[in-house]
Amino acid sequence: MGWTDERVDLLIKLWSEGLSASQIAGQLGGVTRNAVIGKVHRLKLEGRAKAHVSAQEQAQPKVAVAAEVETVVEMEMPARIVAMQSAPRIMRSVGGGGGSHGATALKMEEEMDAVAEQPRPLVSAEVVPISRNLTLVQLNERTCKWPLGDPLSPDFRFCGNHSNDASPYCLYHAKIAFQPVSERRRVR
DNA sequence: CCCTGATTCGC
DNA sequence: GCGAATCAGG
Numbered sequence: 566m567g568w569t570d571e572r573v574d575l576l577i578k579l580w581s582e583g584l585s586a587s588q589i590a591g592q593l594g595g596v597t598r599n600a601v602i603g604k605v606h607r608l609k610l611e612g613r614a615k616a617h618v619s620a621q622e623q624a625q626p627k628v629a630v631a632a633e634v635e636t637v638v639e640m641e642m643p644a645r646i647v648a649m650q651s652a653p654r655i656m657r658s659v660g661g662g663g664g665s666h667g668a669t670a671l672k673m674e675e676e677m678d679a680v681a682e683q684p685r686p687l688v689s690a691e692v693v694p695i696s697r698n699l700t701l702v703q704l705n706e707r708t709c710k711w712p713l714g715d716p717l718s719p720d721f722r723f724c725g726n727h728s729n730d731a732s733p734y735c736l737y738h739a740k741i742a743f744q745p746v747s748e749r750r751r752v753r
Numbered sequence: 754c755c756c757t758g759a760t761t762c763g764c
Numbered sequence: 765g766c767g768a769a770t771c772a773g774g
Contacts, residue, residue, distance in 0.1 A: 568766085585757065600767050602758060607765070611758095705755095727755090 566595035568604060576601065580610055588703065699725030709735035711742070 566572070572593055579589045586605070587598035605611065696713060699722060704710060709724035710733045726735035734742050 587756080597767070598758090599769080603760095603765090603767050606759075707755095 566593075573604070573608070576604060577608070577610060580605055588700075591703075696722075696724045696726060698722040709733070709738055711735070711738035 568576075575593060576589060579592060580586075580601075584592075585598075586601040590596050590598040590601045593601070696709075696711075698713060699708060701721075701723065703725065704723055707728050709726045709728045711724040713722045713724060715721060724735055724738055726737070728735045728739070732739045
C-alpha cells in the first residue's frame, strides 16, 4: 500500500488528533507504526508534545524536587470473585474523563499531584479488577477481549488485561465466560 | 513486558 | 520516498 492522498489525509488527521502511531497504523491498515512514524517525519508533521532537549540545553536544570512518588498498587484480591450471574454489563471503572494518555497534551513532565486517595467503594462482584479499557485496534493476541459497554457506543472498549495466550480473556473474565452451566435447558 | 516516538540506512 | 531495525524512553 502506498501513501495515497486519502491515506495521507487520514494520517494527518489522526495524528493531529493525538492518536498514537500504532493506532493510526491500525486504522489505516497495511502499514506498521514505523511506517506511520516515518511518514510523519517526512511530512514534518511533528508537533504536539515533545520538547526538544537539544541545542540549547535547559538554562534551568530544574530546581531539584527529586521527590519520587511511588505508587504502591496493592493487588489485594478478594479470596474469590463471585460473578455468578453477572453478565457482560456496562462496567465502567474509568475514572479519568478522557484521554488518559497525554500524547496530545503538551509536555506534562512529572507534575502530578499525589492523589493517593482512592475512595474504595466496597466493590465486589460488579467491578473488574483493572481493565485497561482498550479500543479494538489496541487488542492483540494476549489481551482480554471481554467487551465493556455498549458495542454501539463510541466509547465501547475491551478489558485489555493480559490474558493467557490460550484464552481470549483475562483470568477474571475467563471465569465468567466459561462458567460450568449448572443447568441449562438443552444445549442447543 | 507492554507501549511510545526518533533515527538510521539499505532499498 | 519508504519502512524495518534499532534506539531511547515510560
